[in-house]
Amino acid sequence: MAKYDEASAEHLLNTVGPAFSKLRRSALLELENPLSTKDLSRTLVLNVVHEAEQDGGREMTVGGIAEHFGNDPSVASRMVSDCIKAGYLRRAASQQDGRRTVLHLTPEGTELMARFRRHQREAYEHVTADWPEQERLDLARLMLKYVESQENLRSRNP
Template sequence: MAHSNERDGDDADAVLDSVGPAFSRLRRRAPSAGKDLSRNLVLNVVAERTGETTVGAIAEELGTDQSVASRMVSDCIQHGHLRREASQADGRRSVLRLTPEGDALRDRFAAEQRRSFEHITRDWPADERLQLARLLVKYAEDAAALRKLERS
């Protein structure tokens, strides 16, 4: 296991070049796999978006086509995690809402992800663990803000 203090002497460009492959490895080894990972992605998009969320918005947020997003949403509806409602802005459109079961599943995923993070970083000093957590949250927020700017 390479800890950050072992990488202090690394060339900055080499470390920055390794970020993409590291994210790829993290994604492949995510604790939630298969359908659970897809459900988690969809439920988080619905929960985090302001305003009405449509299948098209899910597709855009996840960077996938409408048909893939539609199948993912249908799976969540079939399992009782989401429900369709008529849009308040345009009754011809359907919007997605989390059900109490969807909220509970999101909570379970979040707890599982926290346990994984704590297990992986169990040998780290507490300040490094918290620093990484803060930086990951900051990175995710800034990435989301950049996506919104790119769409405007």
């Protein structure tokens, strides 16, 4: 394990945040057959719905999308409407409360998410192609640990 002097550690911690903000698009757009920038944006919403469905069939609403992104409900509504018009989401009556409308991925939405996941992996492998295998796996493990910690914080501080 590497040891860092105080100045090096301070520099790393000050630059990791800006580095995270660069991750979203760069590599995904450079691959063969990239997703459109519009579909990349749609995957943000689709992923929230997908994760809810994978999380014990939890129901996701437009309000839930707004809460997840910290958006105004009207912004979330426009995002969801765009995904519905594109054929990736559909609205349905809640099975828990028929007065609520919930969101579900369509087969096309499920396929877009599968394609997006493949692109994410290809991008990771492309960017880290000249890294030692152990470093590639270490970064993957640490990123998963970071995201899990972030999710744990979110669930403790609703």
